[in-house]
Amino acid sequence: SSELTQDPAVSVALGQTVRITCQGDSLRSYYASWYQQKPGQAPVLVIYGKNNRPSGIPDRFSGSSSGNTASLTITGAQAEDEADYYCNSRDSSGNPVFGGGTKLTVL
Amino acid sequence: QVQLQESGPGLVKPSQTLSLTCTVSGGSISSGDYYWSWIRQPPGKGLEWIGYIYYSGSTYYNPSLKSRVTISVDTSKNQFSLKLSSVTAADTAVYYCASGTDYDYGNWFDPWGQGTLVTVSS
Numbered sequence: 001s002s003e004l005t006q007d008p009a010v011s012v013a014l015g016q017t018v019r020i021t022c023q024g025d026s027l028r029s030y031y032a033s034w035y036q037q038k039p040g041q042a043p044v045l046v047i048y049g050k051n052n053r054p055s056g057i058p059d060r061f062s063g064s065s066s067g068n069t070a071s072l073t074i075t076g077a078q079a080e081d082e083a084d085y086y087c088n089s090r091d092s093s094g095n096p097v098f099g100g101g102t103k104l105t106v107l
Numbered sequence: 108q109v110q111l112q113e114s115g116p117g118l119v120k121p122s123q124t125l126s127l128t129c130t131v132s133g134g135s136i137s138s139g140d141y142y143w144s145w146i147r148q149p150p151g152k153g154l155e156w157i158g159y160i161y162y163s164g165s166t167y168y169n170p171s172l173k174s175r176v177t178i179s180v181d182t183s184k185n186q187f188s189l190k191l192s193s194v195t196a197a198d199t200a201v202y203y204c205a206s207g208t209d210y211d212y213g214n215w216f217d218p219w220g221q222g223t224l225v226t227v228s229s
Contacts, residue, residue, distance in 0.1 A: 033215035035154075042203055043154065045217035049210075054217060086154055089213065095169060096144075096207070096214055098154040 003091045004032075004099035011105040012077045020072045020102045022087030032070035032087045034063060037101075043086060047072055074104075082106045109134040109141075111204045111220035119198075119227050125191040129204030129220060136185045137162045141206035143187040144216055145178060149200040159207050160187055194227045201225075 004024040012018035022032050031050055035043035045054050047063035060075045070089070074081055087099040115127035129143070136143060144159035158168035160178045168176050177190040191198060201224050205216040 031213035033213060035216075042219040042222050043216075044219070045215055048208075048215035048217070049213060088154075088215065093170070095167070096156040096159075096216075098146075098156065101153045 003097050004087055004089060006085075006087060006099040006102045008100070009103045009105065011107055012074070013107050014079060015076055017073065017075045018077050018104065020074075020085050020104065022070045022072075022089075022099045023068055024089060024097075024099075025068055026090045026092065026097075027065060027068050027070050030089045031065060032063070032089045034061075034070075034072045035086045035088065036081075037084045037086065038082075046085075077104075077106050079106050109206055109218060111206065111218060113202060113204050113220045113223040115223060115225070117224060117226060119194055119225060120229050121195055121227055122193055125189070125194050125198060125202075125225055125227075127189045127202055127204075127223065127225070129187050129189075131185045131187070131206075135182075136180060136187065137182045140208070142167070142209055143178075143180060144205045144207040145189045146203045146205055146216065146219075147198075147200040148203070148222075149197075155200075157189065157191075157202075196227050199225065199227045 034047040037043040051063045062073045064071045084101045086101045091097040110132045112130045119125045142159040145157040160166045175192045180187040201222040203222045205219040
């Protein structure tokens with residue numbers, strides 16, 4: 001089992017705001033990174049560090065952290081945001097680890 | 108901009124060794140900026156970090172796979188490779204190579220290769 005816990009599924013109405021969370025003890029010490037994966041495609045980095053977006057990622061994606069919980073927020077969700085989202089950080093040994101993933105449905 | 112591309116057999120027999128290569132283009136694998144990584148995803152499941160290698164040859168492996176994994180780098184070809192021995196059906200997955208960045212405040216993987224499906228079956 002992963003040391004990072006995500007809700008398996010979340011839904012949001014088109015144009016509304018949704019928060020996807022990731023819980024784990026390592027998040028008290030390290031920032032999470034977040035990946036979007038659409039069916040049949042490789043994951044794409046959307047947030048890294050404190051709250052950084054790679055070039056080409058829309059500014060409706062943002063990241064935050066509090067205690068042992070990291071959050072990915074999509075403000076004004078679009079139909080194309082429907083995807084699986086994974087968080088990534090480190091485990092108790094310092095090795096990279098991924099959360100189990102959250103399936104986002106845009107209604 | 109760095110791009111990565113996986114290559115290797117799509118079918119491996121049980122108990123044999125899975126071998127994949129990742130070719131890096133648009134940048135030098137010796138630049139020292141990245142940890143060159145392998146990550147896999149079984150069909151319908153989540154992502155699992157396998158390990159990574161620094162251009163100097165230093166390696167870091169997932170403890171759950173460490174006894175079966177070898178990652179190597181060929182700087183002359185701008186490639187790095189994965190070998191996973193004694194495979195079983197549980198090793199069937201899409202295998203991704205990715206460039207990893209590791210700081211004291213966190214880590215991330217970007218970009219990723221397109222992935223290659225490896226099926227373990229007789």
